[in-house]
Amino acid sequence: MRLPDKSCKIASAIAKIKPGDRVMIGGFGVPGTPMTLIQALVDHGADNLTIIKNDANEPGMGIDHLLQSGQVSRLITTHLGLNTHAISLMNTGQIEVEFNAQGILAERIRAGGAGIGAVLSDIGIGTELAVGKQVVEIAGKPHLVETALRADVALIHADRADIFGNLAYVATAQNFNPLMAMAADCVIAETETLLPLGGLAANAVHTAGVFVDHVAELAELSKEYAVVQR
């Protein structure tokens, strides 16, 4: 038995994205945001996208490029505080934004990846986050139905990977990446280092390659990956 090779060129993997697709994108701020895959999606040009991402990065960085290029019609997120441009697009109705409590967004994505229909949670009860959500009682206590989220494509940033698509992350670049890497029909990972089979220890794998469809090594790290000078 030999595990299949899923290494690929970024452009050919990104070419699978179609107009109107739902696209999950890893990252919390700069760490873990797949800057190179995002740039390839800008170059590819598919529009009317629904983007699912914790935040909108900062103006001129990360998914702000997709907002600037007009490819995004809807954003499912938790916080836009560092991107005034995204807030402006939202306020003027140019993009539709759905806010989730951060841990609930994480759970909804994980549920999608775990083949679970929804989770029942009491988070946000009594606030406007509960408006419009189905309520189910458990042992007499109300819970909100937080439905699973899946995507057509997930764009993931890994630190190390092998050619089967086993991934490992570092530090706070992990965040939403392992969750989204389970929750899309097509999972594309960029990695800073691509290793042969056996290069990643079986106990050190954060995302099992079974979840990953394509893995591409980054030729270089653009300046968007660097420490932000504030």
Place this chain on the structure above:
Amino acid sequence: MRLPDKSCKIASAIAKIKPGDRVMIGGFGVPGTPMTLIQALVDHGADNLTIIKNDANEPGMGIDHLLQSGQVSRLITTHLGLNTHAISLMNTGQIEVEFNAQGILAERIRAGGAGIGAVLSDIGIGTELAVGKQVVEIAGKPHLVETALRADVALIHADRADIFGNLAYVATAQNFNPLMAMAADCVIAETETLLPLGGLAANAVHTAGVFVDHVAELAELSKEYAVVQR
């Protein structure tokens, strides 16, 4: 800032278990079963326990000691196939057994650890596993409400740990351990190697020490940990 030391003696940690407690115990077969903590619980003697464990090990091993000593009144599990003694206790009504689909047991425990009330799943619909369960529709499709499981105490086996309680597992000894280590009010881990703070790399931690209350190094591995000769 310095992380607190949670290292302990096994007997003093196990002494916290009270008659009638719900106790989660890691392991799938021999790998990951905390044989030494189980023996300490037999020595401690608390009875009328509800045990939550994937399986009942084999006659004369692991939790079979707790069944032999009559300390168990209820077992929440997935499969007893390798323990004819446990099946006999079930068939003669000496213990009550609740069977779960294996992945649903995992999700219910994880939900308990994640502060989620329940997950909605279509697993088991149309079978006797669905009998008596609340049904909720999502987008017109029926789902079963699989309620979260928590325990008073969880008994965990780790390969390596530091004194803050950060844990790492090896091979298929992982199984239910990381899930149960999140889902109990008091989490007690035995470890084959106990390291000082900094001894476990931050990226290699499988269970964050925040979830763990007590960690004890094993002085020796009893023969129950060894390869089973069949």
Place this chain on the structure above:
Amino acid sequence: MSSAKERMIARAAREITPGMVVNLGIGLPTQVVNHLPRDFPVCLHTENGMTGIGPTLTPDQADRNLIDAGGSYVSTVPGSAFFDSATSFAMVRSGRLDLTMLGAFEVSASGDLANWKIPGKFSPGVGGGVELAQKARRVVVLTTHTDRAGNPKLKETCSLPLTARACVARIFTDMAVIDVTPRGFVLVETLGGISAAEVAEATGAPLLLPDTDLPEFEARHGR
């Protein structure tokens, strides 16, 4: 093991195509691995938390922490990964298993599977079987065609508690390969030397014959 069972297992191995992610259930299905070529590109999954299973090991060679869901000691291959039980079934329920091979007590003509409980006789619990049967992209069954008393295991409807409804696509037995279709059981292949009439006789529901010639299957892995 009978020669017919061995040939059934060898034939089932040909169901695995390059690149698949496959879970082999406890019992006869786990033996399918012995019929895969050494360098065959496939990822074997076991529900106790591993992808990339390698050959089975004897107790002398075994790692005490490395078993499959049936308790056999197994090995790794380059690129194996370990994970917890929740992640393992996340793979199953979210459709990342291309194929599972399971044992059976009964299979109905509509693909219902019963393989976990014989009330009053055998009820060790359902384990991971429900999720494998319900969620793998393709579910095939390996079973003797009849039970020890000679009663058919392929039936119009199952009498035993179900594992999952309408899940089985194909059945490999020690007599034949049979597909479950909207029209019921369809005979696909017979074991060399066994006639379609003999298979029909041992089957507890109508058995349709294909429009084409009926091939016989052999023990050799066909690649």
Place this chain on the structure above:
Amino acid sequence: MSSAKERMIARAAREITPGMVVNLGIGLPTQVVNHLPRDFPVCLHTENGMTGIGPTLTPDQADRNLIDAGGSYVSTVPGSAFFDSATSFAMVRSGRLDLTMLGAFEVSASGDLANWKIPGKFSPGVGGGVELAQKARRVVVLTTHTDRAGNPKLKETCSLPLTARACVARIFTDMAVIDVTPRGFVLVETLGGISAAEVAEATGAPLLLPDTDLPEFEARHGR
């Protein structure tokens, strides 16, 4: 920063007792860390996936992959751990945070907190605030006593969209320490030089006085 704000932050630091797991919210709360003794036994959590936060780093010293939830570059301590966002909030929702310190736009006399949205002016999204406010075992707020226009931020009821109901236990301001009790706001301490009457005047709801003497708080970490 004003001396009063600095003294508020120093006083809030004394709320952290040895062995706690603490999340310090974005803004004023994150500065509390500067008032903890170097060897103080505490575990700081940040919701983007880390326990064991060490001192904040300048861009020159920073690891590009290591930030807190506010985007500041931070360091590790011996025993730090990294994990994904689902695990991070599992800690929060299952009650493993002993304490969180949050900022506020408004706090009501029943402990309701509003700190994420000013309709028409400011609505960047709720982030992790709802879960921190609703599920940490103890929630305290750090805030100026009044807004820039001089209006009270401690009110009978909140007028802004809520983050969570009945969650706040204690409020640290640049004038006082105030507890939220079943009887409403109770003055616990005042900043040196400020009278109880001045605090009551700046508070938008009845302010009860303690039965005992009213201590003044100072800037020094009291251990």
